[in-house]
Amino acid sequence: MSLSSLNFLRNFRTEKQQFAVIGMGRFGRAVALTLHNAGYEVLAVDRDEKRVSQALSNRIAAHAIQLDSTEISALKEAGILEFNTVIVAIGNYLAESVTTTLNLKEGGIDFVVAKASSETHMKILKKVGADHVVFPEREMGCELARLLTKPRILDQFELDSNYSIVEMVVPKEFDGKTIAELELRSKYGLTLLVIRDENDKLEINPLPNRRLKKGAVIVVLGSNDDINRLIDKT
Numbered sequence: 683m684s685l686s687s688l689n690f691l692r693n694f695r696t697e698k699q700q701f702a703v704i705g706m707g708r709f710g711r712a713v714a715l716t717l718h719n720a721g722y723e724v725l726a727v728d729r730d731e732k733r734v735s736q737a738l739s740n741r742i743a744a745h746a747i748q749l750d751s752t753e754i755s756a757l758k759e760a761g762i763l764e765f766n767t768v769i770v771a772i773g774n775y776l777a778e779s780v781t782t783t784l785n786l787k788e789g790g791i792d793f794v795v796a797k798a799s800s801e802t803h804m805k806i807l808k809k810v811g812a813d814h815v816v817f818p819e820r821e822m823g824c825e826l827a828r829l830l831t832k833p834r835i836l837d838q839f840e841l842d843s844n845y846s847i848v849e850m851v852v853p854k855e856f857d858g859k860t861i862a863e864l865e866l867r868s869k870y871g872l873t874l875l876v877i878r879d880e881n882d883k884l885e886i887n888p889l890p891n892r893r894l895k896k897g898a899v900i901v902v903l904g905s906n907d908d909i910n911r912l913i914d915k916t
Contacts, residue, residue: 700725702768703743704751704782706733709797709818710771715742727751727762751782754789763789770812773797780806787811840906847875848909852898862890870912872904 700723703714710726714737718724726743728734729750737746749756751772757763768791772779779796780803786794787810796812798804807815837849856864866872877885877892878899885892894900902909 699723699767700765702727702762702765703771704728704762704768705771705773705779705797706730706737706746707771707773709773710769711737711740711742713769713771715740718743725762725765727760751785752778754785757785757789762786763791765791767791767793767795770794770796773799773803773818776803776806779803780810783807783812784810844907845903845905846909847901847903849899849901850913852894852896852900854896856894857896858893860891860893861888864894866902866912870904871908872902872912874900874902876901 701714701717702725703710703717704727706714706726706728710728714724714726718741724743724745726734726737726746727749728737728746729748731748734746734748737743747760749760751757751770762768763786768786770779770782770786772782776799779798783794783796793813794811795814795816796807798807798815798817801817804815804817839847841847861874866874874888875886877888877894878901879885879895880897902912
């Protein structure tokens with residue numbers, strides 16, 4: 683697809699959020715496909731014509747274009763600078779990744795997500811204005827370590843370096859006890875936000891007299907130290 687044939691992208695003004703994903707390596711393809719399958723409008727971008735063709739043939743995006751993202755004029759001509767969110771999935775080419783991120787931010791993109799391949803790469807991306815930096819290899823390593831050492835935790839969202847929201851299986855020690863009886867806040871400094879029962883029914887801000895059952899799932903908020911203390915004691 684040529685740049686001139688993408689002028690219609692400038693007229694995208696639907697209520698549905700649109701994303702541009704630059705870099706059709708393994709990570710970029712996965713992001714584009716996930717967004718596309720979720721029903722979002724996705725533009726796949728790469729400087730390699732073969733990868734662009736594969737993105738279209740594999741239907742991982744609604745549109746795909748070949749361009750050099752280090753050239754801000756190419757980004758502007760393609761209408762990419764009119765997207766609200768752009769994902770820079772060029773992780774293995776530091777100069778290209780950094781230049782692309784800088785071009786996008788200087789071009790006025792509201793939210794740029796960039797993939798880093800090292801700690802240094804991550805720091806540089808933040809310096810040039812990336813709004814969010816992901817480090818898939820490190821995150822996968824942390825996730826594997828967590829699964830191996832703390833299998834009771836189903837998922838964990840880090841609010842910052844000290845606090846997290848954690849989804850965990852109700853420990854057998856909690857079976858049949860009410861929230862009030864457990865004294866999660868006074869004993870552990872944790873706030874119970876949600877209970878998901880065996881039928882996947884969610885109960886938000888459950889009452890203190892709500893009894894927990896083994897096999898259900900709870901979502902708690904607190905410091906990482908307090909969460910670890912709870913896990914170690916149950």
